Amino acid sequence: MDTRFRLDGKVAVVTGANGLLGRHHVTALEAAGATVIAVDIDVDVTSESSLEELRSSILSTYGRLDIIVNNAAVNDMVENPVSILEASRFENSSVELFRRVLDVNVTGVYLCCRILGSILAEQGSGSIINIGSTYGTVAPNQSLYINEQGEQTFFKSAVYPVSKGAVRMLTRFLASYWGHRGVRVNTLSPGGVANNQPDWFYEQYAKSTPLRRMAEANDYEGALVFLASDASAYLTGHDLVVDGGYTIW
Numbered sequence: 690m691d692t693r694f695r696l697d698g699k700v701a702v703v704t705g706a707n708g709l710l711g712r713h714h715v716t717a718l719e720a721a722g723a724t725v726i727a728v729d730i731d732v733d734v735t736s737e738s739s740l741e742e743l744r745s746s747i748l749s750t751y752g753r754l755d756i757i758v759n760n761a762a763v764n765d766m767v768e769n770p771v772s773i774l775e776a777s778r779f780e781n782s783s784v785e786l787f788r789r790v791l792d793v794n795v796t797g798v799y800l801c802c803r804i805l806g807s808i809l810a811e812q813g814s815g816s817i818i819n820i821g822s823t824y825g826t827v828a829p830n831q832s833l834y835i836n837e838q839g840e841q842t843f844f845k846s847a848v849y850p851v852s853k854g855a856v857r858m859l860t861r862f863l864a865s866y867w868g869h870r871g872v873r874v875n876t877l878s879p880g881g882v883a884n885n886q887p888d889w890f891y892e893q894y895a896k897s898t899p900l901r902r903m904a905e906a907n908d909y910e911g912a913l914v915f916l917a918s919d920a921s922a923y924l925t926g927h928d929l930v931v932d933g934g935y936t937i938w
């Protein structure tokens with residue numbers, strides 16, 4: 690059974706590979722034996738020409754591609770909000786930001802699937818993993834962002850959950866579209882990751898989670914290797930939610 694989790698001889702691309710989770714996706718796939726092409730803003734996922742260049746370079750260097758992890762995204766977070774409180778209110782939110790987030794989080798995944806994923810379809814095998822979020826399933830609970838003084842510090846945007854809901858549907862579309870070509874397409878939906886958030890936020894998030902903690906950045910490694918490998922050979926179109934139970938109650 691253990692060999693079904695191995696990725697020896699497989700070639701993988703991870704987008705957003707310099708980020709908090711991207712680095713762990715790379716390490717996990719490499720540890721399982723894959724050769725990993727780690728790309729970040731050097732390959733803009735919203736640019737067709739940038740992705741066409743990557744496609745040519747993968748084909749000329751490796752002649753194949755087996756795994757794509759569509760991880761690059763823009764995310765507004767309490768520890769690093771894109772906008773301050775007033776600007777983060779839905780009523781005041783910027784349409785430019787809405788369009789930009791959809792461009793990276795949805796159009797970027799669509800383009801990577803179309804331009805890179807078609808290598809997998811032509812080859813007749815492969816696994817695509819689109820990184821979603823619990824917020825692709827449940828709406829943000831804005832009360833998580835109220836501090837000890839009872840002040841709302843930040844509102845999570847509308848566009849982030851909208852974008853992650855779209856990623857889940859793109860996964861299902863492609864799982865259906867490419868199933869007969871031997872390409873599996875799944876979503877991996879993480880919950881919130883501990884990353885120097887204020888203590889009050891961490892505690893509120895932990896209380897909202899059956900396992901009573903936020904994720905560590907390495908908590909998704911096992912699920913990623915499972916989805917990438919033959920251990921999940923009969924799984925496609927699925928949303929694997931790894932969230933300490935955040936979405937079950």
Ligand SMILES: NC(=O)c1ccc[n+]([C@@H]2O[C@H](COP(=O)([O-])OP(=O)(O)OC[C@H]3O[C@@H](n4cnc5c(N)ncnc54)[C@H](O)[C@@H]3O)[C@@H](O)[C@H]2O)c1
Pocket residue numbers: 704705706707708709710711728729730731732733734735759760761762763764793797820821822823878879880881882883
């Ligand atoms: N951190 C969390 O709590 C959390 C929770 C749920 C889901 N996620 C999802 O996990 C994934 C990784 O999140 P993270 O926390 O590591 O984010 P991060 O911001 O640390 O990393 C994202 C990376 O994407 C890159 N990127 C942004 N725009 C790009 C573009 N146009 N082209 C290429 N690269 C681009 C950035 O440079 C960055 O390195 C994202 O899809 C995110 O939505 C994260």
